[in-house]
Structures are given as structure tokens and as C-alpha cells.
Amino acid sequence: MAAIEAHELRRTYRTSIGVFRRRTLEVEAVRGVSFEVPEGELFGLLGPNGAGKTTTIKMLITLLIPTAGSARVLGFDVVKDAREVRKRIGYVFGGERGLYERLSGLDNLRYFAELYAVPPRNQRPRIEELLELVGLRGREKERVEGYSRGMRQRLHIARGLLHDPPVVFLDEPTIGVDPVGARELRSTIASLTQAGKTVLLTTHYMFEADELCDRIAVINKGEIVAEGTPRNLKEIVADRTVIEIEAFGIDDTAVERLRSAPGVTSVSVEEREQAQVLLVQSAKGLELTQTLLGLLNGATIGRVVAREPTLEDAYVALVGEA
Amino acid sequence: MKSARLLVIGWFFQLKMLSRSSFNGILGILYPLFFATVAFLMYRAGSPNALLYASLGASVMGVWSAVSTSAGSAMQRERWQGTLELLVSAPAHFSLVMLPVTVAMSTIGLYSMAATLLWGWLLFGIDLHVAHPLLFCVSIVVTVVSIGVTGFLMAVAFVRYRTAWALGNLFEYPVWLVAGFLVPISLFPGWVRPISWLLAPTWGMNAIRESALGGTPLPDVGLCAAIGVGCLVLGIAVTGTVLRSARARATLALT
Numbered sequence: 001m002a003a004i005e006a007h008e009l010r011r012t013y014r015t016s017i018g019v020f021r022r023r024t025l026e027v028e029a030v031r032g033v034s035f036e037v038p039e040g041e042l043f044g045l046l047g048p049n050g051a052g053k054t055t056t057i058k059m060l061i062t063l064l065i066p067t068a069g070s071a072r073v074l075g076f077d078v079v080k081d082a083r084e085v086r087k088r089i090g091y092v093f094g095g096e097r098g099l100y101e102r103l104s105g106l107d108n109l110r111y112f113a114e115l116y117a118v119p120p121r122n123q124r125p126r127i128e129e130l131l132e133l134v135g136l137r138g139r140e141k142e143r144v145e146g147y148s149r150g151m152r153q154r155l156h157i158a159r160g161l162l163h164d165p166p167v168v169f170l171d172e173p174t175i176g177v178d179p180v181g182a183r184e185l186r187s188t189i190a191s192l193t194q195a196g197k198t199v200l201l202t203t204h205y206m207f208e209a210d211e212l213c214d215r216i217a218v219i220n221k222g223e224i225v226a227e228g229t230p231r232n233l234k235e236i237v238a239d240r241t242v243i244e245i246e247a248f249g250i251d252d253t254a255v256e257r258l259r260s261a262p263g264v265t266s267v268s269v270e271e272r273e274q275a276q277v278l279l280v281q282s283a284k285g286l287e288l289t290q291t292l293l294g295l296l297n298g299a300t301i302g303r304v305v306a307r308e309p310t311l312e313d314a315y316v317a318l319v320g321e322a
Numbered sequence: 323m324k325s326a327r328l329l330v331i332g333w334f335f336q337l338k339m340l341s342r343s344s345f346n347g348i349l350g351i352l353y354p355l356f357f358a359t360v361a362f363l364m365y366r367a368g369s370p371n372a373l374l375y376a377s378l379g380a381s382v383m384g385v386w387s388a389v390s391t392s393a394g395s396a397m398q399r400e401r402w403q404g405t406l407e408l409l410v411s412a413p414a415h416f417s418l419v420m421l422p423v424t425v426a427m428s429t430i431g432l433y434s435m436a437a438t439l440l441w442g443w444l445l446f447g448i449d450l451h452v453a454h455p456l457l458f459c460v461s462i463v464v465t466v467v468s469i470g471v472t473g474f475l476m477a478v479a480f481v482r483y484r485t486a487w488a489l490g491n492l493f494e495y496p497v498w499l500v501a502g503f504l505v506p507i508s509l510f511p512g513w514v515r516p517i518s519w520l521l522a523p524t525w526g527m528n529a530i531r532e533s534a535l536g537g538t539p540l541p542d543v544g545l546c547a548a549i550g551v552g553c554l555v556l557g558i559a560v561t562g563t564v565l566r567s568a569r570a571r572a573t574l575a576l577t
Contacts, residue, residue, distance in 0.1 A: 091408070095404070098404040100405065
């Protein structure tokens with residue numbers, strides 16, 4: 001039996017526009033998502049903003065009722081057996097919300113330990129163990145309103161693990177956390193599967209997914225566009241080369257010129273301070289560097305590097321070409 | 323046993339959170355002063371018993387105000403903090419989570435009640451002579467808990483709505499009137515009375531006055547408790563339906 005099973009999950013949101021003539025619009029956030037996560041696996045759900053990652057997680061953790069389709073967690077239906085599902089899952093989301101600011105970190109954990117039905121005699125040792133795990137020992141008596149973002153995020157993880165759930169949902173847990181804090185969080189996440197837990201992780205950070213996940217599903221516009229191990233996904237672009245061009249003052253027309261160049265399969269742009277980094281994917285073996293630089297005539301060019309594709313390139317190819 | 327523990331611990335943490343707001347603290351000092359002044363000005367020409375009658379009414383106003391305005395905003399607060407989804411996704415029944423929130427609010431109102439009586443005594447010399455002290459205490463406890471439970475019903479019914487705080491405020495002043503806090507219900511048109519009879523604060527108010535002024539408070543205590551239990555049962559019964567609707571309409575995460 002898989003720990004998490006989603007079959008043709010769909011979710012439509014209704015929204016209205018207009019002041020005097022109100023019209024109801026339907027937005028399909030998730031459009032027939034299916035996947036299975038075996039017990040003990042760390043499964044990544046990757047996708048751009050608005051792709052349907054959080055909606056999918058919220059259906060799995062019983063906060064949203066699917067418009068169609070079904071899902072089970074450890075064999076329990078997320079709609080019919082919501083309470084049984086809730087007993088067995090932990091949910092951690094990124095950002096600064098989700099904690100009682102006026103209470104100390106310790107009080108937050110004590111309160112949620114009650115809500116998650118942790119037996120009274122186990123509460124104190126469990127909280128101490130988790131404070132140690134997330135590195136908040138010594139700061140637990142301070143009010144949460146004085147915590148840094150990283151500390152809040154670590155407290156979130158401790159909260160989500162209070163009742164020792166076999167299945168943990170992590171929705172962008174490292175978002176906005178500084179690199180050192182994010183590295184520590186990743187190490188904590190990695191330790192969860194070592195403890196036998198099943199983890200479903202959503203993230204924007206490809207290196208994070210590459211480092212942590214056993215398998216990954218890429219979701220775009222509410223549909224899963226690829227699924228497999230990080231290595232499988234990288235193979236999607238194994239026949240390609242990536243040329244990274246650091247440039248200054250590139251406009252959309254220049255990017256479009258690159259996109260339409262013969263042999264170019266995709267172009268994405270990353271803003272890095274004042275520079276823009278153009279990531280141009282093309283078929284392996286083609287020598288396009290001079291052609292591309294010619295098309296950027298007039299722009300100031302910095303470093304130019306040709307390299308092997310990474311998981312991020314596979315993701316860009318999947319999401320950008322879908 | 324587990325449920326009782328959750329209720330008590332939930333109440334304790336909610337009380338801890340509420341007592342840490344300096345803004346609420348200032349209101350807690352100002353409100354009783356305002357209520358005691360209103361009562362004194364309205365009844366200063368009457369007998370000492372009339373002044374005590376009004377002072378007791380003003381003190382229960384504080385409890386009701388604390389609960390009615392906060393029951394709606396409790397949901398809003400949980401939404402803004404991002405904790406509402408966590409409370410809903412916890413295995414504990416949602417009613418066991420929400421009930422301590424509103425009872426904690428009415429407990430804060432208990433302070434307002436005591437302060438109103440104290441202000442009335444200190445500033446306006448309203449005599450605090452109580453005919454049946456034990457029954458007076460019982461009446462106060464039953465009234466405070468029943469008002470807290472009424473707030474629970476309101477809070478649960480408001481889960482789906484983002485602007486629930488406005489609905490909570492809407493109920494504040496009408497109940498001051500129809501529950502007879504300051505003005506006897508007999509002064510209102512006949513059609514108002516059935517509304518008053520359905521409200522736990524009406525009977526709680528009667529019980530407190532009867533026990534303080536020398537009467538028979540027990541029937542009023544019984545009715546107040548019975549309506550409180552009714553609100554509790556109704557609140558628990560609608561919790562599942564309201565939450566299912568909120569999950570279907572995706573309103574839990576909206577702020």
C-alpha cells in the first residue's frame with residue numbers, strides 16, 4: 001500500500017469579478033493529478049507559482065475537498081476519513097505565519113501537543129527532543145514575535161512533528177530562509193526519511209529537490225508534466241547543452257531573437273543584481289555561442305559558459321515548453 | 323478525560339494570549355469606567371437598590387461585550403495568524419478547540435464585571451450589598467460560562483466568513499437592550515420578549531440580580547445553564563457542516 005495516493009484529483013475555485021455586474025469565474029487550479037508515494041519515500045512536487053502544488057497538498061491534508069477524483073493517505077480517504085488522516089499527518093508550511101506570536105516557542109509547542117493528542121506524559125520529553133532536533137534549545141522560552149524567520153521555520157517543523165506522524169507534508173519549508181538556515185533545515189528534512197517517515201515536499205529550489213528527493217513530479221498549470229527520479233528528469237535534457245550568458249541591459253526583443261534562433265530549444269532569464277543571466281538550451285553538439293552573441297549585438301556581455309544540463313534545466317525545459 | 327484536559331489547557335493558553343495584549347488591557351480599564359458611569363447617570367435619582375440593579379447590569383454588559391466583539395474577531399485573528407488551517411487540520415474536534423477561545427474571552431469579561439462594580443462603589447458610592455453571596459457566585463459563574471458558550475456558537479457559525487468580526491460587533495448593542503442589562507425587558511414591545519427569553523444572558527442577568535437583591539435566582543440559573551447547554555449542543559452539531567462548507571468553498575485560508 002502506498003502512503004499517499006492521488007487519483008485524478010481536480011480542484012476548481014470560484015471567484016467573482018465586477019462591482020455592479022458581478023460575474024462568476026471558475027479557475028481550475030488542479031486538473032487531474034495522479035501519483036503515488038510509497039512509504040518511506042521523500043517525494044518532491046515541483047512547479048512554478050500557481051501551478052497547483054499547495055492546492056494539491058491542501059486536498060491531501062483534508063483542508064480542501066476535491067472537486068473530483070480521490071486521494072488516500074495510509075489507506076484513509078481524505079474526504080470520508082478526514083479525522084483518521086489528520087491523526088497520521090504533519091503539515092509544515094513556509095513563511096512567518098502559523099504561530100501564536102504572543103506565546104513563547106515552548107507554549108506554542110505545548111498547545112499544539114494538546115491539539116495533536118500527544119499523551120501528557122510524553123509531551124515534555126517529545127518537546128525537548130524536537131527543540132534539540134531543530135536547534136531551538138535555549139530560545140524556547142522567548143516569545144515567537146522576537147524570533148527570526150529561520151527560527152520560526154524551525155519551530156514550524158517541530159510543531160508538525162509533535163505527534164510523530166508517519167507522513168509529513170512540507171510546503172516550501174525553506175522559503176525566505178537564509179542559506180545557512182536553509183542548509184540546516186534540509187538536513188533536518190533528510191533525517192525524517194531516515195527515521196522512516198514518508199515526506200511530500202514542495203519547493204521552488206531545484207538543488208534542494210535534487211539533494212533531498214527520491215522521486216519528483218513536476219506540476220505545471222494544474223497537471224503533472226513529468227515524474228521520476230532526479231536522474232530520470234535530468235535525462236530529459238541529456239541530449240542538450242546549456243549556454244549561460246551573463247549580460248547587461250537585455251530587453252524582451254533580444255530574448256525573443258534568441259528563442260527563434262535555429263537549434264535553440266528554450267531560453268530563460270534570471271535576474272542577478274544588475275546583470276541578467278540568459279540560460280539557452282540547444283541540442284548537444286551544436287556550436288551556437290557565436291550566433292547567440294551576434295543576436296545580442298549591442299548589449300554588454302559578461303561571462304559566457306557552456307555546461308552540462310542540471311535538474312533546474314530539466315525543470316525549465318518541462319515548465320517552459322509545456 | 324482527554325477532551326476535558328484539552329478544554330482546560332486551551333482556555334489557559336488563550337487566556338495567556340489575551341492577557342498579553344496591552345491594547346485589550348487599556349480597554350479593560352476604560353470600559354468598566356464607562357459602564358459604571360452610564361449606570362450611575364441613568365439611575366442616580368433612584369433608590370440604592372436601583373443603583374445596584376443598574377450597576378450589576380453594567381457589569382454583565384462588560385462580559386457580553388468582551389465575548390460578542392471577540393467571538394467574530396477570534397476567527398479573523400486565527401486567519402491573520404495563519405493558524406486557522408492548523409486548528410482545522412488538527413485531529414481534535416474543532417469545537418474542543420474553539421470553545422476554550424470564547425470561554426477565555428468571557429473570563430476576561432469577568433474582570434470587567436468586577437471592575438465595573440468596583441468603579442461604581444469607588445466613584446459613585448454604589449453599595450455592593452449582596453443578599454445571597456453563594457448563589458451570587460454561582461449565578462456569575464453560570465452566566466459567564468453561558469455567555470462564553472453563546473460566543474462559541476457565534477464563532478463556529480462564522481468560520482466561513484472573513485468579515486465575521488463585523489457580525490460580532492453587530493450583536494453587541496442589541497443584546498445590551500434585549501437582555502435587560504440596563505433597562506427592564508418589560509419596557510419593550512411584547513414581540514421583543516420571546517427574543518430575550520432565547521438568550522442566555524437574559525436569564526443570567528436575572529439570576530445575578532435576584533441573588534444580589536434578595537429573590538429566587540435558581541430558576542433563572544437553571545434556564546441560563548439550559549440555554550448555554552443548548553448553544554453548546556447546537557455549536558457542536560453545526561461544526562461539521564460549517565467546516566465541510568468552508569473546505570468545499572476554500573475559505574479557510576482567506577484573510
